[in-house]
Amino acid sequence: MSTRSFGTRVKRNVDPKLLKGEGSFIDDLDLPGVLHAAFVRSPFARAKIKSVDTDYARSMDGVMAIYTCDNIGNLDMELPLLIPHDCMNDARTQRTLARDDVYHVGQAVVMVVAINRYLAEDAALMVDVDYEPMDVEVDIEKAILPDAPLVHPTHPGNIAADLTQISGDPESAFARAEHVTKIRVEVERSTAAPMETRSVAAYYDKISGALTVWDGTQAPLTVRGGLASIFEIDEDKVRVIAPDVGGGFGQKVMFPHPDELLVPLAAMELGLPVKYIEDRRENFISSNQERKQIHHIELYATKDGDVIGLKDFFLHDTGAFIPYGIAIAQVASTSIAGPYRIPNIHVQFQAVYTPTVTITPYRGCGRPQACFAIERAMDQLAEELGIDRFEIRRRNLISDDQFPYPREGLIFADGLPVTMDSGQYFKALDLIEEKIDVRNFPKMQEEARSQGKYLGLGLAYYVEGTGLGPYEGGHIKIHPITGKVYVNTGLSGQGQGHDTVFAQIVADQLGVNVEDVILTEGDSGAYDWGVATFASRAAVVSGNAIHKTALIVRKKTIKAAANMLEVDEDQIELRDGHAWVSNSNRSVSLAAVATATNPLRYAFNEAAKAATQFAPASRHDGPALDEGQAPGLEATDYYSPPAATWAYGVHAAIVEVDEITCETKIKKYALVHDCGNMINPTIVEGQVMGGVAQGIAGAMYEKVEFDDDGNISNANFVDFVIPYATEIPKVEMYHLETPTPLNPLGVKGVGEAGCIATAATIASGLTDALREFGNPKFRSTPITPSMIHEVISSSSSG
């Protein structure tokens, strides 16, 4: 190995095609004769369906098929509960197409297939559905009251799940405490809003019986397994491909949305390719969302600020259905104590059904809510005890020598006990304190004040359990003609640069250029063992699987090359696509080694001549392949993490409020984060920066708004305010690298890191900025100019 590529800022292999508009997103696929699907969706949040009349629509030009719950065979069912848990009683999931009842505005009722999208939408408009609307309650605090209308008659109080987790001995800690801080915080509902909406296309080949599905999913292998199981066909007859996917952020991990079943069904029945490209409004009203939680958090402390107990009760809005189980609420529960020792924890949540779009993970998955609760509470405790905000955290952080730090009794979303594996929590806090220039801040604040501007310093610490199991695999093969290295893994990418970071891992072991490592991911036809992309796990789980595989291929390559070059194995070096004899100019290309390790009968090129049975290099006494030996330079291996590995970081910001416009400007935003060893710092920074932008969006702009009848009143990009470049500040980023002991590469996940602490940081800063206006606390997000105006105006008038 001449140069190590792990840890360097290698540019992405995938960029050129995307930059030239040559990507293959699903709607870009050229499927001859493709038919288009459109949906009839419920206009009511909760209603009985009295009748569905498709006769006229069926007679319209270009209409090929119309599907209702009555003609979809065994798809007329409740969709699978993907992640079961004992705390859910009779969990409700959506039906593929509504039968008798609808449970949220946007629920799929009818699918129309026509020769183009325009005609499909025309026909969908002409489907006549007669509804009888029912009373609804979308406010989760009111939905649990005794007389609230029920989403599902099976679930009194609209309670979908109720789980208490306990660590240590909270009752005695609560009794011992000298000070208690209690606050209520609320985080609003948002949505991933990937730039490419969800989409799916399918083609069924009647001759071979093979179903091919192109799905803009984060979980192609799950989709494959699900389709095979629901359609009752062999897994090997279903190929699922996630081609280029235009962002996912969690929304695309859930399977199945109804279209993911109905489009393949239509393709099988009609014998032509069929596709469905969700429009933006549909993405708002029918693709899953996340975030709404209301926490009541209590910190039990000594007088000098040592938090000895934590009690949290929270309501979690799960929407109309709970197909993904309690994953989000469970992540929030187990992240609630943040980076602090807090040895005694009592945390309970209730997941609440509301007649709204189903809730499944969106980047962060419960972590931003938990961080907002604990960090707003730590700020409050600091204020009540008269201790500085940095100091109160310092008094409670887990110290380096306390790792691994278990939270016995808390079970994480992977079903395993929580143990924070490693970190340098104090160092990170010291670093951010220096970088945000705490010492000079009071002076800045005073100067700004004299110009009618209010400055505040915000601070928030976060932890992130990443790299969850169960496992991923890697397959590597060195190509005998070109010497290029082909790598497969089962999960898929949505812009994270897997093709580059996985190539870096392999390049180091095999001594090849990063550009000569070619990754195929997200195609069950190429590799079909694995799980999915979620929970900041790709680099950790697939990364380590590929690393382990690369070690095997390296060993095979060295052994074969030593044989060809007639030297000992320890004299072989792999670099520049060749195996070299150390300190000599003798070498053989990897292509030649790959060819030579495959005993051949036919010589198709010069290298192959050396591998044929009469060539001197392949002379041997027995069979061409020894017992147990496989041809070629190829291997497959797996990595299954023993537990989640915990990344962490701390954010700080200086925010400025204009008293007249009530606009908040982020004057400075700095963060320290630690995701273990970085494979590619540029890509890490990109992930963190994108996360921060989504965090700021949630902190200050984005909220899915429902009216009292359960309609989303801002289901478009005009009214649902996604920040442009003009709203996102420059972010200073500082890296710590504490390798995790849990995996060979020492890496932790980073995909969700940026979004976790942002809202808490902004709220902390605004609280600091506007203290003199009646000491407002900013305990709900998004924090809008209207909220700030209310604070400023009510304080001045009062």
Next chain:
Amino acid sequence: MKMIRNLPSANSFGQTSKVSLTVNGTNVEKEVSVRMLLSDFIRHELGLTGTHVGCEHGICGACTVIIDGKSSRSCTLLAVQADGIDLRTIESVANKDGSLHPIQEAFHECHALQCGYCTPGFIMNIVSEFENNEKIDTTDEGIRELIAGNLCRCTGYANIIEAVRDAAEKLQKKR
């Protein structure tokens, strides 16, 4: 450059009208449905799928193309409105030998794209701005304004800002 497709299509339906325009330097004449969006025409009639559709209501900028020298949203125009125009899409930006345009190169250098879905829209907007302005304001605020018509959900914009600055400095040096 990707070849323009010229096949009869299921998208020619209902009342139609003839449009004649220049697409990436080539004359195109087609009978199109009077309802068809320009973005659909570009993507599915001409087969130029590098122009993406993100919101269908003119907010996200993913569908940005250059019409008669100015960046325009193709999702809020009808194909029939394109009669007589000079249209340029992302497929026309790279050099003939397939190598990247300096703006594309800068995006690659600065890691200014992740999923790549919004990227063609950004590039077309930036190309148009560069062509129409003698001097680009390369302060952070200037660049933020320049790209404020395009949404990106992956990058948080920081690296896009760097890429625009990088490209502007290189291109202005050349002039």
